Amino acid sequence: MTSKAGGLNPEGDGRSLLGIRWLLVGVGAVLVSAVVGVATGPVSIPLGQVVRELLDRLPLLEVDSSLSAVDRAIIWDLRAPRVVLGLLVGALLAGSGAAYQGVFRNPLADPYLLGIAAGAGLGATIAIVAELRDVLGVVDPVPLVAFAGALVAVTAAGTLSVRRGRVGSPTTLILAGVAVANFFTAIQTFVQQQNSETLQQVFAWILGRLSTAGWAEVWLLLPYAAVSVVGLVLAVGPLDVLAVGDEEASTLGLRPRAVRRAILVVASLGAAAAVAVSGLIGFVGLVVPHAVRLVAGASHRRVIPLSLLFGAAFLALADVVARTVQAPAELPIGVITAFVGAPFFLVILRRQMAS
């Protein structure tokens, strides 16, 4: 061990280099998944033409891609927004998952823990049943109301776990989240059964709308994604301090409960916005942070940024599979994330056990 003087990291440069290496791999994975996502689909467009078309959009470059109007629409109106949305949703789900696991010091915590899925599901159901689309005209109200529902559920879980100004333990918050989720699911099921003619639409939303997403959904998600990603990256230091325990964190000058609450707000905002535009996509928030932890170490300085990057790449690639494996039919992306994610995770887990 050749620890340099003044280095905060007791494990030295070797680990730092490892971190930078993984960061570069993560950025590479995002770029590769983006290009693969734009270049792959049920309709085959030659890779050379796709690359020329992409280069043509770069400033100061003029390249003739000789694409037809339909192919150009497929790339820019269908595939590109879908890839961007997949990257954003994947980053938010994995990043918030990593944050939840850190905040609760619970390896099973995931973005849906505090009732986000149930709240969003209830919001979407209400928007569909009340035919809010007819009220608001062109703006699709479903993601907006789903987002509101998710925030209401998270806030309820958070508020209910506070009593007389005393914040409950992480376990209290998790239990409050489970109770709120069940309560919201009960209301959602009731509303849905009262309006069975909307069943198909409600389920279509729950299964995920990535397949028909466009730039409108990207613009809707982007501001929340920006706030959440910046917040999560800023949270890496406090999360590492929290990891040593509340008492130790207090002696280090941190107010554990306030910090925990702030991180939860940031993570929940991103997760709620992601769920609102994409429907429920399971497994990403659980598997990606754990996989990252297994290969790159447990420090949140690595886990959070790498979860954001690999979550983005993972979901964008999962979406490529979703739209090609049964082409020209679509497969719900949640099926892919679980089907591909679970074995992949088990392989890493077993390799870790062997070493």
Added chain:
Amino acid sequence: MVTRKILGPLLVIVIAACGGTEASNATSGAPAAAEGARPERIVSISTVATEMLFAIDAGDRVVAVDSMSNYPAEAPATDLSGYQPNVEAILGFAPDLVVLSYDPGDVVAGLEAAGIATLLQGAAYTLADTYDQITALGAITGDVDEAAVLVADMQSEIADLAASVQERDEPLSYYHELDDTLYTVTSSTFIGEVYALAGLVNTADAADPDGASWGYPQLSAEYLLDADPDLIFLADTRCCSQTAATVAERPGWETLTAVTNGAVVELDDDVASRWGPRIVDLLRVIVDSVNAIS
């Protein structure tokens, strides 16, 4: 919870696609009553059966229909659920015949135990199934002649409509939209058979070649843009508020021939999803749309 939510849509598809896989006409319970006395208090827990009952003049003996049975307007609507039929609620109407399209629990068994005659008619897969169901309904309600007349009328009207389709060198293609996430039908479905009568070729057949999605696949948007169907039929005008205008606004869809040619046809969701007597009306709309294309 997540598992249940994922399984949900499958259930919906099962309800929609294969309501009665076992048999399209299953009569049970109190057979003597069914053969002898003419039922005077009929409860219909099936939108299609409701339409059929009124079309064979048995409507005046229908005392209750399920909450989704919205046609004809004089059908005695109740809050009975077709998705989760409740035996007690049905018995509350003191029926002597109950017609269902779907038996999720033991509704038929429960009604049988109460000595009520039942007729379970699942989704029709072909027009022939529809005719069989109308005939079976006529037999059990005692309106045999009316049922025979209805079937003969439907058959001749459908034959006339099919004969009125303009001859073309190249058949036209179509896409039939079930919802705005691009769930659609293939030509192997009941509705696919109706389109085939108008000489149309289905764009989505490649999406479910082996019937793994029961003929109801979710189609890829880019495949649809590339396939460029001549006609787009919207069976999601009610459920999902889709119109020719909203379709034209979808990203990339402005490149479609059907959009630029004004060949986006707005259907009534109900007419387009029921295998009852109004299938003739559906075929008329389809044939008119086909003949409007030069």
